[in-house]
Amino acid sequence: MIQDLVVLGASGDLTGRYLLPALARLDAAGLLDDRQRLLGVDRDDRDDDEFRAAARARLARRAPDLGEETVRSVTDRLRYRRADVTDAGQLSAALADLSGPAAVYLALPNTIFQAAVRALTASALPAGSRLVVEKPFGAGLADARQLNEAIHGCFAEDDVFRVDHFLAKQTVLNVLGLRFANRVFEPVWNALHVAAVDIVWDESVALEGRAGYYDGAGALKDMTQNHLLQLLALIAMEPPTSLSHRDLRDRKMDALRAIRPPPVDRMAALTSRARYTAGSVGGQPVPAYVAESGVDAARNTETFAEVTVSVDNWRWAGVPFRLRTGKALGRPRREIVVRFRPTPHQPFPDAAPANQLRLRLDPDAISLDVNLNGAGDPFCLERVQLDARFPAQQLPPYAHVVLAVLHGDPTLSIRGDEAEEGWRVVEPILAAWADGAVPMQSYPAGSAGP
Template sequence: MIDRLIILGATGDLNARFLLPALVALRAAGHVGDRFELVCADRRDWSGEEFRRWVSDQLDRHAAAEPGETRKAIADRARYRRTDATDAADIASLVAGDDPVAVYLALPPAIFPGVVAALGAANLPPGSRIVLEKPFGEDLDSAVELNRLLAGVVPEQAVFRVDHFLAMTTVQNLLGSRLANRVLEPLWNSANISEVKIIWDETLALEGRAGYYDGVGALKDMVQNHLFQVLCLVAMEPPLSLGERDLRDRKIDVLRSVRPLTDDDVVRRTRRARYLAGRAGDRDVPAYAEEEGVDPRRRTETFAEVELELDNWRWSGTTFRLRTGKALGHERKEVAVRFRPVPHLPSGLGEEAEPNVLRFGLEPESMTLALAGIGTAARTLAPLTLTARPAPPELPAYGRLLLDVLLGNAALSIRGDEAEEAWRVLAPIMSAWSRDVVPLAEYPAGSDGPAAVRSG
C-alpha cells in the first residue's frame, strides 16, 4: 500500500468537498494510519499554517459527521507546498524520495498534458501511480495523445483514470443485482427489456463552476464519462471475475457495440438545451448565458440527451437513453429498466397492464420494482411497488476510489483504450452539434427541461 499521497490543485473545490473528507473517512475506518503522508500543492502563496487552517475549515463544512479528532488528524498531517504543476523542477522536488507516491491531478483537464510531461521529467519513484479526474481529454485526438504521454511515464496498470460513479454503492449494486440473482439474469436482454434510461437530472445550476463547465458542457461533463460508465455496467456481458482485466474487457465490449450515429441519427436521437432565468426551489436562477464567467458565444449546453442502440446479440432492439440536465425542477438520478409487456392478458383482467420497471436510485441510493397486482375491485389490476434501501456504505465514493488507488486496485478505473472508445462513440454527436445540426433549445430554470423531452 502506498503511504504518500500528493494532491496537485489542493486548494480547489474537488479537494475541499471530496478528497479531504474521503481521507477523513479512510482514517476513521482504519485504512490509513500514522505512517500516511499527505502532501498538498498549489500555486497559492500560503504558509503551511494557513493551509492547515483552510483544511480544518473545509472539513468542518464537508465532513462534520466524522469525529473531530479524526478531522484534526488529517488536517495536522497535511503539508503544503507552493508548486507550479507544469514545472519539472517543482514536481521533482515534490516527489523526491525512494518510496512510491500516488499523484492526484485535481486540476483542470486542459493542463493534464503539461503536468504529465513534468511528472515524466521528474523521475517518479518506482511503483508510483498517477490519478486523473474526468474528462480524460476533450476529444479522441487529445485522449490518444494523453495516453501516449502517460505511457512514457508509468505502466498502464499505474494509471488511474478515475470516475467516482463507479465507486458508488448503487452503481456497483447494478452488477450484484444482475449477476447474483437468478430471477434477473435470464431476463436481462432485449427479448424482455424494451428501454433502459440512465438519468442524472439536477436542481443545481452552475454554482460558480463556469471556469470549468463552460468549456465542457453537459455532454462531456456527464454523458461521456459518468453515464457511459453506468451504461457499461448495465449492458456488459457477465465477466469471468471482477478483476481488473476481466471487468474492463467487458466494459469496452459495450462501447464497441454502440451503433455509430449519422447526422440524421443525431437529429432524431439527441437533444441539447441550456437554461433560461427561472426559479428553482426557493432561489432565483439567472439564465446560463448571464452567469458570471460564462461566454455566451460558446453555446454551451446544460442539458443533453442521447439515445443509443447496441449492435450485439443481447441488446439488439433495446433503446438506451442517457440524459442529464442542470437547474431542473426535480432531482432524478437513477437507472430505470423498463420491461416489455406480457404477451397476453386473460380476459376480464383488464385491458392493459403497466410495464414492470426496475429502478436503481443512484442518489439517494435505493432500488424499487414496479409490478402489476390485483386491485381493490375484483379482477382488476393496480400498481404495486416493492422498495429496498441498501445499508449505508462504509466509505463514501471518493473514499473507496482513494483506497483503490493506494492499494493499486485498478478494476474500477478506466483503461486507456476504453477512454478512447468513449470519445469515438461521442465524436459524431460532437461534430453535428458543433455545426448546429441539432438546434440549441432552451428551458426555464426550475422546469422539467426542454419541451421535447418533458414526458421522459
C-alpha cells in the same frame, strides 16, 4: 499501501470538496496507516501551517460532522510545496522529499494534464508510483490518445487510475450483484424482454460557481462521455468470468465498443440539447445560464443533454438506451430504468402496463413495478411497487476511490481504452451540434426540462 498521496492542484475545489473529506472519512474509519501523508503542490505562496488552516476550514464546510480529533489527525498529515506543476524542475524540487512510491493525483484542469504528466516523467518519481486522473480524460478522442501515450511513457496501465466516483456508488455496484447473482434477472436481461433502458442524472443544482470548467465542457462532456456511458457499460456488459479488474473491464470494453451513436441524418431526432433560462429552484431565484458569472454566451454551452444510442450486439440489438442529464431542473432524478416489454398475451380486460425495474442512485434504492390482482375486483389489475432501500454507505464513493488508489486496486477506475471509446461515441454528436444540426433549446430553471 502507498504512504504518500501527492495532490497537484491542491488549492483547487476538488481537493476541498472531495479529497480532504474522503481522507477524513477513511481516517475516522481507521483505514489509514499512521504513516499516511498528503503533500499538496500548487502555485499559491503558502507554508504548511497555512495549508493546514485552509484544510480545516474546508473540512468544517464540507464535513461538519467530523470530530476535532479526526480533523486534527488529517490536518497533521498535510504538507505543502509551492511549484508550477508543468515545470519539471520546480516539480522535481517539490517532490524531492518522497522516500518511496507515491500516488500522484492530478486535481488540475484537463487542459494541462499532458504538460503535468511530462513534468512528472522528467522528475524521476520513485519506482512503483501511481497516477490518478480526474475526468474529463482529454478534450476529445485524439487528445485522449495523446494523453494515454504520455502517461504510458512513465506509468504502467495498472498503475493508472482514471477515477470515476460513480463506479463506487452502492447502487452502481449493486448492478453487478443484481444481474450476476440472481437467476431471475439475467435470463430476461436482453432485447427479447427489454424494450428500453433510461439512464438519467437530473440535478436541481445550477452552475455553483464552476463556470471556469463547465462552460468549456457542457453536459455532454461533463456527464455523458464518462459517467453515463460507464453506467451503460455495466448494464449492457456480458457476464465476466470474475470480478478481477481485468475481467470486469474487458467486458465493459466489449459493451462500449458495441455502442453506436445516432447516424448523422437522425441526429436531430435522437439527441437534444438545451440550457436553462432564469427561474427558481426550491424557491430560490436562479439567473439564466448565460448570465452566470464567468459564462461566455458565444460558446453555446448546453446545460442539458439527451442522447439515444444503440448497442449493436446480439444481446441488445434494437433496444434504445437513452442517456439524459441536466442542471437547474425542478426535481433531482438519478436512476437507471429498465423498461420490460409487455406480456405476449393479455387475458385481463384492461391492458397491463409493462414491468419496470428502477435502480435509484441517490439515495440508493431499487424498485420493481409489477401487476397484481386488485383488492376489489380480482379480475382487475393493480400496479404495485416493490421497494428495497439501502442504508447509507459507511464510506462515501470518493473515499472508496481513494482507498482503492492507495491499495493499488484499479477495479473501480477506467482503463485507457475505455476513456477513448467514450470520446468515440460522443464526438459525432458534438460535431453535429457544432454544425447546428440540432438546435439549442431552452428551459426555465426549476422546470422539468425542455
